[in-house]
Amino acid sequence: MPYEQGPIRPPSEARSLLVRVSRNCPWNRCAFCPVYKGAPFSLRSADEVLADLDAMRDQLGDRYRTAFLQDADPLSTKPAELVRILEGLRRRFPSVQRVTAYARSRSLARLPREDLEGLKAAGLDRVHVGLESGCDAVLGLVSKGVSREQQIRGCREALQAGLELSVYVMPGLGGVELSRAHAEDTATAIAAIGPHFVRLRTTVAMPGTPLHTLQEQGCWRPLSDLATLGELRRFLAGLAGVHTRLESDHVLNLLMELRGDLPRELSDLLALIDGFLAWPLRRQQRYAIARRAGWCMSLTHYEHLGLEGQAEEALLDLETQGRDMEDVLAQLRARTM
Ligand code: SF4
Structure with a gap:
């Protein structure tokens, strides 16, 4: 390709023009x-990125409605450089209606308000922040590099500068020991911030990551799918009165139906979780194996495809082989990304 692209973008930016402003992650x-x-x-210079935009315009044309700035923290770029990039992007791609970027809350908290407002004026509409947790013990455990207070401050700065804010929350990140504190403190952090979007991304300790090492050392115990749902219920119950849009758009989430406008749809979402948790264990396992094996994307999809029989056969096979169901589900989850 005559231009650079980074390795990831949020699921909600799957159709966006991807513009690599910096490489990799400063943290x-x-x-x-x-990742x-x-x-x-x-960092990449504005001239380099603008040359990429020229090449993209030549190769792809002006057919994108949205654009996403990569990689992990484009706001590490000097504001004046980023303004040049944003203005150049808007000039070359007039069909683009929304520009978003990942942003670390530390960067948002560090930038003067007028710089954030300048980025907004130059065409940045929304930032995606990896809040992950509002619990200091969890943030410390996973070396997030920010405190709860910094997360809240950075996110509020973005909002006050007029940017739309989408935050990621990671159910299960505190493991078994910190599950309750993670759910409760994250809910109060979300209430203190008031983001436009809360996006769920279930925790999986991928082989090769420090979290996987912590798990092997017995310092972090992962939650089962059912325990994660219980934690999610506690988290959502803590969002009573919060106005935000909840999205479950990550492939690692068990229930993709957990999406809606809060507070209006909160009781429906809690009822959805309660309904699933009230199912007989065998029925829960059938759905979990089908979902984790990638046979379906959601409960609705599972029912539409009529996967009960196929899932029951898979469970019987695993029992014949003497396999532990939680181990199998954990392995399938780790293979999902
Ligand atoms: S999750 Fe952490 S390490 Fe990974 S890209 Fe974001 S800030 Fe960097």
């Missing part, structure tokens, strides 16, 4: 994150 120490490990961080 790169989050224990759960496999940029071993790859050094570097």
Whole structure:
């Protein structure tokens, strides 16, 4: 390709024009994150990125409605450089209606308000922040590199500068020991921030990550799918009165139906979780194996495809082989990304 592209973007940016503003991650120490490990961080000059935009315009044409700035923290770029990039992007791609970027809350908290407002004026509409947890013990455990207070401050700065805010929350990140504190403190952090979107991304300790090492050392115990749902219920119950849009758009989530406008749809979402948790264990396992094996994307999809029989056969096979169901589900989850 005559232009650079980074390795990831949020699921909600699947159709976006991807513009690589910086390479890799300036922090790169989050224990759960496999993405940029071993790859050094570097900034790209505005001239380099604008040359990429020219090449993209020639090759792809002006057919994108949305654009996403990569990699992990484009706001590490000097504001004046980023303004040039944003203005150049808007000029070359007039059909683009929304520009978004990942942003670390530390960067948002560090930038003067007028710089954030300048980015907004130059065409940045939304930032995606990896909040992950609002619990200091969890943030410390996974080496997130920010405190709860910094997360809240950075996110509020983005909002006050007029940017739309989408935050990621990671159910299960505190493991068994910190599950309750993670759910409760994350809910109060979300209430203190008031983001436009809360996006769920279930925790999986991917092999090769520090979190996987912590798990092997017995320092972090993962939650089962059912325990994660219980934690999610506690988290959602803590969002009473919060106005936000909840999205479950990550392939690692068990129930993709957990999406809706809060507070209006909160009781429906809690009822959905309660309904699933009230199912007989065998029925829950059938759905979990089908979902984790990638046969379906959601409960609705599972029912539409009529997968009960196929899932029951898979369970019987595993029992014949003497396999432990939780181990099998954990292995399938780790293979999902
Ligand atoms: S989660 Fe984000 S901030 Fe943390 S290491 Fe990965 S890319 Fe960097």
